[in-house]
Amino acid sequence: MSVLLYGAYGYTGRLIAREAVAQGLSPILAGRRPEPLNEMADALGTPVRVGDLTAPRRVRAMLDDVTAVLHCAGPYVHTGPPMVDACLETGTHYLDLTGEMDVFRDLTTRDAEAREAGAMVLPGIGFDVVPSDCLGTFVADRVPEATTLEVALFAQGTVSQGTLKTLIEQMGRGGLVRRAGALREVPPGWARRTVDFGDRERSVLSIPEGSVVTSGYSTDVPNATAYLALPPIVQSVLRASRYVRGLLSWGPVKSLLKRLVELGPPGPTPDQRRQGRTVVWASARRPDGERATARLHGPEAYTFTARAAVAALQRILDGTAPPGYQTPATAFGTDFVLDVQGTERTLVAASS
Numbered sequence: 001m002s003v004l005l006y007g008a009y010g011y012t013g014r015l016i017a018r019e020a021v022a023q024g025l026s027p028i029l030a031g032r033r034p035e036p037l038n039e040m041a042d043a044l045g046t047p048v049r050v051g052d053l054t055a056p057r058r059v060r061a062m063l064d065d066v067t068a069v070l071h072c073a074g075p076y077v078h079t080g081p082p083m084v085d086a087c088l089e090t091g092t093h094y095l096d097l098t099g100e101m102d103v104f105r106d107l108t109t110r111d112a113e114a115r116e117a118g119a120m121v122l123p124g125i126g127f128d129v130v131p132s133d134c135l136g137t138f139v140a141d142r143v144p145e146a147t148t149l150e151v152a153l154f155a156q157g158t159v160s161q162g163t164l165k166t167l168i169e170q171m172g173r174g175g176l177v178r179r180a181g182a183l184r185e186v187p188p189g190w191a192r193r194t195v196d197f198g199d200r201e202r203s204v205l206s207i208p209e210g211s212v213v214t215s216g217y218s219t220d221v222p223n224a225t226a227y228l229a230l231p232p233i234v235q236s237v238l239r240a241s242r243y244v245r246g247l248l249s250w251g252p253v254k255s256l257l258k259r260l261v262e263l264g265p266p267g268p269t270p271d272q273r274r275q276g277r278t279v280v281w282a283s284a285r286r287p288d289g290e291r292a293t294a295r296l297h298g299p300e301a302y303t304f305t306a307r308a309a310v311a312a313l314q315r316i317l318d319g320t321a322p323p324g325y326q327t328p329a330t331a332f333g334t335d336f337v338l339d340v341q342g343t344e345r346t347l348v349a350a351s352s
């Protein structure tokens with residue numbers, strides 16, 4: 001049984017490849033450019049496969065004897081479909097690192113096809129959406145017939161070029177919440193509140209985070225909102241962006257911003273990764289006041305992502321890969337997040 005990392009020489013792909021080898025796996029490193037792949041293979045002693053996503057037969061051939069693909073090349077709104085097609089044609093499990101709402105939504109529509117192929121389709125196996133999905137499901141499981149689920153994220157540290165480019169790709173899109181069981185588009189920064197992250201209360205703004213979609217599969221809770229802790233100035237800019245959505249959606253503006261991003265560093269430095277940390281808060285409640293609230297303290301977001309992705313590959317290689325569309329919690333259970341070394345979960349409050 002083998003696993004293939006596509007986009008292995010990107011910033012996050014490299015972290016995952018190194019983590020996988022450190023955990024005793026020998027992933028096949030893949031992507032569209034041979035030079036960086038060969039360089040990594042020399043350093044890590046792993047096999048290499050080269051294939052462009054625009055060549056479907058080549059992509060299928062790359063997956064021939066592979067158990068699972070971890071797709072590390074985003075933005076997934078562009079790169080996801082050809083890899084998912086190839087996985088479903090070859091019966092290969094598909095995992096990715098998406099945080100893009102459209103990708104989470106589109107992949108839910110491939111559930112029947114994936115079941116028929118005997119393949120698991122599991123998007124968002126990074127910081128987005130493993131902690132929010134697992135912790136949200138953990139609190140929802142403690143409040144029977146909960147009607148409201150809220151999740152809030154705090155991440156200390158910087159982001160990679162790939163993440164910035166993916167965010168730019170999504171610019172101009174509004175927010176997303178779930179109400180009465182259905183996804184509902186709302187303006188950017190639609191809701192605001194404060195959340196106790198353990199060290200202190202922080203102001204958080206609603207964002208279209210993956211758990212808004214995944215909690216519709218992981219739980220029965222009909223209303224879900226996700227939030228991110230952001231400095232007040234960033235919150236104001238985000239809320240104001242609703243007035244210039246047309247401009248932000250305009251292709252030339254996005255291309256210019258992506259070129260500017262390329263002038264910056266590829267991602268957090270090793271020191272920044274060591275110093276960064278994340279806290280996720282989740283609360284489920286019922287109208288009669290019954291509620292459960294929990295917090296998860298974890299490593300910096302890219303370290304978290306690499307560890308979560310490798311933990312998922314290990315679960316698959318150990319034989320756990322239910323076919324069809326899955327979330328981290330439906331595939332591996334709510335405790336899966338505790339496989340991520342350095343995470344600690346606390347049940348803060350449970351009332352009845």
Ligand SMILES: NC(=O)c1ccc[n+]([C@@H]2O[C@H](COP(=O)([O-])OP(=O)(O)OC[C@H]3O[C@@H](n4cnc5c(N)ncnc54)[C@H](OP(=O)(O)O)[C@@H]3O)[C@@H](O)[C@H]2O)c1
Binds near residue numbers: 076266
């Ligand atoms: N869920 C999470 O918490 C989480 C965490 C980390 C990253 N991410 C996401 O993961 C993605 C990658 O992030 P990153 O930091 O690794 O970015 P990155 O350093 O820019 O790497 C992106 C990789 O994707 C490849 N790629 C892009 N478009 C491609 C295409 N059309 N065909 C083949 N390969 C393509 C690039 O290859 P070339 O150099 O050949 O173009 C590169 O190897 C982003 O979408 C990011 O948002 C999510």
